Amino acid sequence: MTDYARLLPLAQEAVDLAHDLMRTLQPGALTFKGDRDMASELDFAIERRVRDHLAAKAPDIGFLGEEYGSSGDNSTLTWALDPVDGTVNFIHGSPLCAISLGLVHGAEAVLGVIDLPFLGTRYHAARGHGAYANNRPIHTNGVTDLKDAVVAIGDYAVGSEANRKNTERLAITEQLTRHVQRIRMHGSAAIDLAWLADGKIDAFIMLNNKPWDTAAGVVVAREAGALVVDVDGAPHSMDAVATVGGNDLILPPILTLVQRSLARAEPDRGAQPSPT
Template identity: 60%
Template sequence: MTIEARTLLPIAEQAVSIARDIIRTQVPGAITAKGDRDMATEVDYAVEHAVREFLTQETPEIGFLGEEEGISRTGDGLMWALDPLDGTANFLHGIPLCAVSLGLVSNDMPTLGVIDLPFLDIRYTAAEGIGAQANRSPIQVSDARDLETTIVAIGDYAVGEHAQERNRPRLTITQELAARVQRIRMFGSAAIDLAWVAQGRIDATIMLSNNPWDTAAGVTIAREAGASVIDIDGSPHSMAAQATIAASPKLVAPLIELIAEAHKVARHSPSTAE
């Protein structure tokens, strides 16, 4: 199926507006446990149901993947990827750093993104080839060149099974960054991390994960704003990547070097469980 992503941007924005209204007007409601220290609220499910229903009506030929209920419809090479409420823990604690994230993926490559921050009144949009915007104004990645002057966001630490082992490289990267960069930030939302790289509010983000609902929208927005978005080995990012690293282009080389060194240190560090 061949559809230009830009033609679907108005539909994606309508879908996200539906989600925004639900988040702003409904209380969290009952909490459903999803594993160790992970949860979803009634709002997460309400948003996913409403957006899925809308997109099924508007684009029945495109597949749909939601964080809470998985793939509910397959498409011919195209799929919507929705995180109905990225930053649920923040939402539950009254922290306004949460977002709706809706991306379009074409054969493992994100091509469109809409991210809305309901409590900060800002919306980020992008589609392949047309640039990125925040509240209809063009945005651009920062021109940062040296790690020493940068603010770098990191993704949440792992929880659940094998969390200790999975967190070894994360903690080592944090330690290496602490010795090099101006500041480290953990906002608790992959969508916000990527959108703020795109806007130049931060200079880079490092996430050792790559769930399509978390990253599809933000990767498109960051790329269209001029960021380099790569996998952990420096190769171009796709939905099949192991990690999601977005940065001002001139920071890519030193970041890859830092991450590689951190992984080397983590591999040779004795486990605290031993």
């Protein structure tokens, strides 16, 4: 098995550079990418800095960033960066934002570094080496019943087909209100997956999957003991359409709730409840 941990020092270096920029610079001018979707000047600056650093140190590894897309010609290993995960939070002065740098082998997340610059915490993991918060080993919670679970959900949709997409998200939210202890929306997939790993939440549901959003968080969560799957229950990969995570006891009822909610919201979607 490939030892991806050998690339952790390089990933940490790159995130150090991003951390310094995020802590010292203002968001700057905003670029609107669509309906209520924007990137700050700092998003672009961080991505350029990290991309250039990694290209110089590891030119054989490809790169995928949220703002500038792909570079490099490598179909095996690719860095996946969200320079500011939670841009809306960041530009509003909220500390709930993150730098998320993952490494993807084919379609599988194998290494991740998630830095929370305004909360003083950095998460990292490499496949087979465990997950850590500020070098402290972390593990998921052992919650076994939905009524005791704190569940984080991804943002509601904006832009194209937002109404249809939010019908599904609202159906899931409505069912969660009936069964779980609390619902949280933090506005950052990287934070949600890191906090799932660290036991701060018990499950995570996002009807979306972009590699820059999820690559780092998926490997951190898995190395902490979480199961992370697609909406149909298949193991999560960068090709998945959704991101659902929890421990091995809480995930089955969460997944069933999600599938039933989707079926009710859009009967023709084809999502079928799994047996319980």
